[in-house]
Amino acid sequence: MTSVVSSSQRTVRIGSRKSQLALVQTYWVQEQLQKSFPDITFEVHTMATQGDIILDVALAKIGDKGLFTKELELGMINQEIDFAVHSLKDLPTNLPEGLVLAAITERENPADALVVNEKFKDRQIDTLPEGAVVGTSSLRRLAQLRHHYPHLAFKDVRGNLNTRLAKLDAGEYDALILAAAGLQRLGMGDRVHQVLPKEVSLHAVGQGALGIECRGDDAEVQKLLKAIEHPATRDRCLAERAFLRDLEGGCQVPIGVNTEINGDTLTLTGIVASIDGTEFVQDAVTGSTSDAEQLGTQLAQRLREQGAQPILDKIFTEIQRGS
Structure with a gap:
């Protein structure tokens, strides 16, 4: 495949949802990349996603796998755009074949x-x-x-x-x-x-961070995106996403997290709760930032041992019934 940043082509196409917040986030990414690579043109291309179009139905009842990302991902697969900027909390933990999470930017307050x-x-x-x-x-x-x-x-x-x-x-x-x-x-x-303090509301996986997705075979674009990655945010979010992935929970399942980094040590707190709030399982793990994803998996297994799976099974059933 011909790289979008080869000598014959100096334009990189950025995909974004059309919402005001999505555009603010995407233009910020465009600005940061333009500063780092002034000889490359970064163009923003907007698309409407299913989540932007269906506004009169609760998210949990629509089914949220790729609700705010699918159209952008198709744009990358079809080579209409070269990478997409997402609110990381909207990006499913399992990506379509051929696409990768290339960079995670510095997090705003995730609370x-x-x-x-x-x-x-x-x-x-x-x-x-x-x-x-x-x-x-x-x-x-x-x-x-x-x-x-x-x-x-x-x-x-x-x-x-x-x-x-x-x-x-x-x-x-x-x-x-x-x-x-x-x-x-x-x-x-x-x-x-x-x-809201974490004792009241653990935040969503990836909340406050931007996730930038691109084609897995586009090494040049991946290299560009690494220029705006924030390592500490990346480690925190990789731990959170591994936790969510292992529990097989989508964005609309009551799974909350909190991550803190102190030097090279990462502490991940996670919760699984029933929709009515009566059942509640919470724990935390601590380890090296280099083992971020393993920590997420470890915490998921720990919560399962404490009764998280029956809660999750009940939630999936309630959502399918439209409760």
Whole structure:
């Protein structure tokens, strides 16, 4: 195959979803690469994914394998684009044949954030009144929050960030749980009312990081992408993704994580929870950053020994039934 960065071709095509957040993230990647390789032209090509088109159905009911990535992956396989920028939490842990995760960029704050309607500006998550309506499209957040705050009411919310915030401000919801990283990247960090501590909500696998996917046989593009990889974020996210992969959980299964690095030591915490929040299995492992993926597998096996598998089996059944 002819490299896209050979002397006869100095243009690299970047694939992106059309959403505002996706474009902000993709233009950031484009800017970083342009600084590092000024003699190469990096063009952004946008595509609509299934997850962008179907906005009136809960994510868990659609089936989320590749929901926000499939069209971009087909674009790479068909050589319409050379690499794609994803929110890493949207990228399945098993990639299509011929594609690889070439780089992971430095992570923004991966925590979940509470955003409130003006009438609750003096409240925190643990002081919201009984029956307050909290919007989230994530089963992971839903399961953990139901566990800690069974007195709150939870309601699904879809749409882009501006749409969700408009629904909140109009009073359709009393609060929303959103990714702090997305708000920060869109210049809406001031809407973060409270960053939820890990004791309340372990974040999604890969949350806050960007994953850049490309063809496995395109060594030149892979070499370019390594210029913007962040090693510590990579190690943390590889551990998280191995944990999720071993449990065979998609993005919409209530699996949460937290990773911390101290020198060459990585600590991975993981949770599997039932959708109603009543069943809850959590543990942590610590080891070398060089063994990141093995740590993820080890933690998955540990949680299985503690009863995670029956919880997961029940969740898959509930999702298939449309519960």
